[in-house]
Amino acid sequence: MSIHQFGKKFITLLYTLTRACRIYDLNNDVVITAGQKFYQFINSLFDIFENIEIVRYRDYIFFNKQRLRFEIEGYASLQFIDNRLKHLDIKTIVISKGIEKDEIMRFITIFKETKDIFMNEIKQKSFPHIFVEFKTTKDEIPDFLQNGERTKKVYFKALMVTKNLMQNLWVNRTVDVRSSKRVVYNLIDTLSRDEFGLLALTTIKNFDEYTFNHSVNVGILSLALGQRIGLSKKDLVKLGTAGILHDIGKVEIDKGIIYKPGRLSTSEWEIIKLHSNFGVRQILKTRGLDEVSLYAIVVSYQHHWNYNGTGYPPRKEDEHPIFFSNIVRITDCYDAMTTFRPYQPTPYIPPLAIKVIWAKRGILFDPVIVKAFTQLLGVYPVGSCLKLSSQEIGLVVRQNPGHIEHPIIKIILDSKGKKVDGHTIDLSLDKKVSIINPVYPQKYSINPASYFV
Amino acid sequence: MVTEVEKIIIEMVKVTKAFQMYGMEHPSFKSFFTPFYKKITEFLNHNRELKLQVERFTILYQDKEIYKETEKELSIAFRLFRDGIRNIGFTDGLTADELLLFLDIISKQSKDQDIALNLWEADFSHIEFYVVDEEEEEELQYKIPEAPIENIDYDEILNHIRKKEKIDFEEEIKPDLNNTELSYLKNEILKVEKEPILGPAISTLINFLQTEQFSDIIDSLTELAKYSLDQQDFTNAHTIVVKIKELTEKNIIEKFENEMQIASFKNIVDILDEKKFNEFLDFISLFSKKAIPHLLNLTTSIKRPERLNAMRNRIADIAQDDPSPLLNFLESKNEAILINAISILGIMNIPASVEYFEPLITHPSIRVRSALITALAKFEKPELIAQLLNDPEIEVRIKALRALCRIKYPKIYPVLIQRIKSKKFHDYEFTEQKEIFNCLVANGDIQTIKLLKQILFRRLLFGRKRYKTMRHLAAMALAQINSPEALDVLNKGMHTRNKDIRNACQQALTKK
Known part of the structure; x- marks a missing residue:
């Protein structure tokens, strides 16, 4: 079992026990059984670990320094424990060797209570093997979590490598496959440490060279979605590579058409549509025929195939897109909708794009993947600007797992429209402020990306 | 502690x-590995982790x-450093398998190796590492592009x-997945893990080929066909060959009908399941006559009779009506090849081949002569089979008699009568005697009953028992005539x- 799996099991058992204690008294069989299982599991962990450390930092939960991912499976338990820790303002819980069942049960009886009761009881009663550290107002970053800089480096490196790759292909030069492989691996590693940080960087859009940013963004969004639904690391490599390379066929299309300002003519659109075909050839040229490339080839060819059988290139009735193509169909569409393009000078704001994708589930998009995607980004994805009931403008800086309509925002404009370095509000907790509607950041001369870099 | 780690690294280098030098399975390697693994796990048990820069x-x-080697070829440090590794950490719980895989990775010296x-x-659980890229060590400049104002x-x-979108923007979004949807996702993930991408990739490349005949695509498909064959995926290989021919008129089958490729099937023909075997047969039916010598070689390795026949x-079928690719093998010194060539020629049933069979009637191998009878029976050439009634081996003679029973050769009748009447007849084994009578019945005429009656009722003064x-x-035989x-x-x-007569008749009528 990996640390991540130990962590997931720990959270599931803690969830079961806490839930049981909320419903039944301590003598109930359900509670006794859940307590016994939790106790046994903790004891088995001490054969491997010195201590058990649970840290909640921002919206991540770490088990012995390993971040636990919010995956579709086990989502409820992780979300429940996350909410408990958040509600109780707990930053760290450390359980040490020698703990007895009685101490665990005493702790659980207060863990299920309100913040006041919990704080009071934890100070009053003796918990020799349980150490609790509360969150401070400074919200200091744990040592092992100072990832921000690294995340940015990984993003910009990915951008640079993708740009080099496509530019070299444009002029028929050889490409550096090793670097592009490393990019995907680094993105996956970064996602497991700092998912929201990396997702926030996908708000970076580039009007002049949108293809490169778009490719990286689609790669990241696909990887984050793949990670959320529980794909293995090996399969994430395939998905991430396919995401980054999905539009690579565009290098065969005249730049004059790709960057043509204004509307494209029908014949120009027909040429653009050929990029799905051309992608096949480019990937073969670039990467040869390993398994990862085969996925990239198929996804590049199928990423404009709609769920209802429409789309291009034309297909036979019995041909269906593979799972990864269905993922990239959504992430590609989302990033394209929210990106400036010569023929789309005013992109959709992220909440609008989410609404459109949601409405077209089962028509253009696989409805189940749309649900998972919406869980990932929320109704107001990171980078969205929201007008608040306080007349302030808030920028969505974090998703709130389990509260897709109530993200964590940062106030960036005060009620008079003046730029401020405002405070952060968790809209799931702070009920005084509510969202009026999402707004275009450009209306207020705001570039959301600048807040994340 | 530093000395202890130094010793561990010395062991690691060894x-x-x-x-x-020896690879993983060699006892010399094991004699180095075992104490090394012991040492490092003991260290990790006490210290939880071992972090190296x-x-x-x-x-x-x-x-x-704790380690220094400036010779690039020999230096473990250089090999790690070159690929951007700056830290390596081992943590408690490190397994022998993990360590072996780690050693395997760091031991390879190819330049293409990363x-x-x-x-x-x-994806180690107990080995961590930190990698930098060249640019990362310098300073990567971030620049946020400006949006057009x-x-x-x-x-x-x-x-x-x-x-424009004509959708209900007020519709509430509830993305919780129900059990069916969760199962769907799980199933899709399982499919990614279990189902090969080969099929969709081949379809994609073929689709592309329909729009443009790009030589790289043909090469790639050919490579995929090769890969498919290696994976025993004969259906995909078949599809590729057929489609390329259909779309480009190029026949790539010649790339697969070579000796090496066909020899690679040697170990699989007997073990493929029924479905796969039929797919394999479908694939080889695409071969041209050039493949026949190699296929003939392949048949020598097949143990299962029904597979051999197939x-x-x-x-x-591949030879069509041309026996020439097989005729040369009638002089083969390899008994198995010779037998298979005879059998296939027999299946083909081309009269012109018969003359090539004649010299084989005296072939030293019983199996060859026996195969010859089967083939000749298919040709309906009893005169040659009849020659084998004088074969020194009883098995061959019996097989010849049986063949003559089936294909009817009245000319053999007097030969058989002569044989029955000869004194030597009593020396034949009962099985052969019986087959001679059977053959007599099969090839006889109205006179046969008379002859048999004579034999049955013959009065004897001596030798009754015999x-x-x-x-x-x-x-x-009479009962058989019926x-x-x-x-x-x-x-x-x-x-x-x-x-004796009564008993013989009673038994014959009962068995009838």
Whole structure:
């Protein structure tokens, strides 16, 4: 079992026990059984670990320094424990060797209570093997979590490598496959440490060279979605590579058409549509025929195939897109909708794009993947600007797992429209402020990306 | 503690060298590996982790140099450093398998090898590492692109989008997945893990080929066909060959009908399941006559008779009406090849081949002569089979008699009578005697009953006991004829005073 799996099991058992204690008294069989299982599991962990450390930092939960991912499976338990820790303002819980069942049960009886009761009881009663550290107002970053800089480096490196790759292909030069492989691996590693940080960087859009940013963004969004639904690391490599390379066929299309300002003519659109075909050839040229490339080839060819059988290139009735193509169909569409393009000078704001994708589930998009995607980004994805009931403008800086309509925002404009370095509000907790509607950041001369870099 | 780690690294260097020299299975490697693994796990048990810093030619522990090798070819530090690895950490719980895989990765010295990528792919639970890219060590400049500033009424844009999309923007979004949807996702993930991408990839490349005949695509498909064959995926290989021919008129099958490729099927024909075997047969039916010699070689490795027959039939199909690729093999010194060539020619049933068979009638191998009879029977060439009635081996003679029973050769009748009447007949084994009578019946005429009656009722002064068998064989032959005349003879025999005749007739009528 990996640390991540130990962590997931720990959270599931803690969830079961806490839930049981909320419903039944301590003598109930359900509670006794859940307590016994939790106790046994903790004891088995001490054969491997010195201590058990649970840290909640921002919206991540770490088990012995390993971040636990919010995956579709086990989502409820992780979300429940996350909410408990958040509600109780707990930053760290450390359980040490020698703990007895009685101490665990005493702790659980207060863990299920309100913040006041919990704080009071934890100070009053003796918990020799349980150490609790509360969150401070400074919200200091744990040592092992100072990832921000690294995340940015990984993003910009990915951008640079993708740009080099496509530019070299444009002029028929050889490409550096090793670097592009490393990019995907680094993105996956970064996602497991700092998912929201990396997702926030996908708000970076580039009007002049949108293809490169778009490719990286689609790669990241696909990887984050793949990670959320529980794909293995090996399969994430395939998905991430396919995401980054999905539009690579565009290098065969005249730049004059790709960057043509204004509307494209029908014949120009027909040429653009050929990029799905051309992608096949480019990937073969670039990467040869390993398994990862085969996925990239198929996804590049199928990423404009709609769920209802429409789309291009034309297909036979019995041909269906593979799972990864269905993922990239959504992430590609989302990033394209929210990106400036010569023929789309005013992109959709992220909440609008989410609404459109949601409405077209089962028509253009696989409805189940749309649900998972919406869980990932929320109704107001990171980078969205929201007008608040306080007349302030808030920028969505974090998703709130389990509260897709109530993200964590940062106030960036005060009620008079003046730029401020405002405070952060968790809209799931702070009920005084509510969202009026999402707004275009450009209306207020705001570039959301600048807040994340 | 530093000394302890230094010793571990010295051991690691030895193990790595042993690995490069002998490989993982060799006892010498194991003799180095076992103490090394013991040492490192003991250290980890006490200290929980072992973190090493990597520099160009050195490895440091707690900032103290514990390894130095400036010879690039030999230096473990250099190999790690070159691929961007700056830290390596081992944690408690490290398994022998993990350590072996780690050694395997760091021991390879190819220039194309990327240790960082390989370590990453290995996805270790108890080995951590930190990799830097060249640019990362310098400073990567971040630049946020500016959005174009235009004088736009954004509220109007929002309204415009709402109208254009024709969707209900007020619809509540509830993305919770129900059990069916979760199962769907799990199933899709399982499919990614279990189902090969080969099929969709081949379809994609074929689709592309329909729009454009790009030579790289043909090469790639050819490579995929090769890969498919290696994976025993004959259906995909078949599809590729057929589609390329259909779309480009290029026949890539010649790339697969070579000796090496066909020899690679040697170990699989007997073990493929029924479905796969039929797919395999479908694939080889695409081969041209050029493949026949190699396929003939392949048949020699097939143990399962029904598979061997299926293969012989398929080779006969490939040869079509031209026996020439097989005729050369009738002089083969390899008995198995010779037998298969004879069998396939027999299946093909081309009269012109017969003349090539004649010299084989005296072939020293019983199996060859036996195969010859089967083939000749298919040709309906009894005169050659008849020659084998004089074969020194009883198995061959019996097989020839049986063949002559089936294909009818009246000319053999007098030969058989002569044989029955000869004194030597009594020396034949009963099985052969019986087959001679069977053959007599099969090739006889109206006179046969008369002859058999004579044999059955023959009066004897001496040798009654020895003649008992003759009566028995004659009675059985009459029962086999089963005509009213023959049965009449048997019924008559039932009422004679001769006990031997009575018994023989009774037994024959009962068995009938």
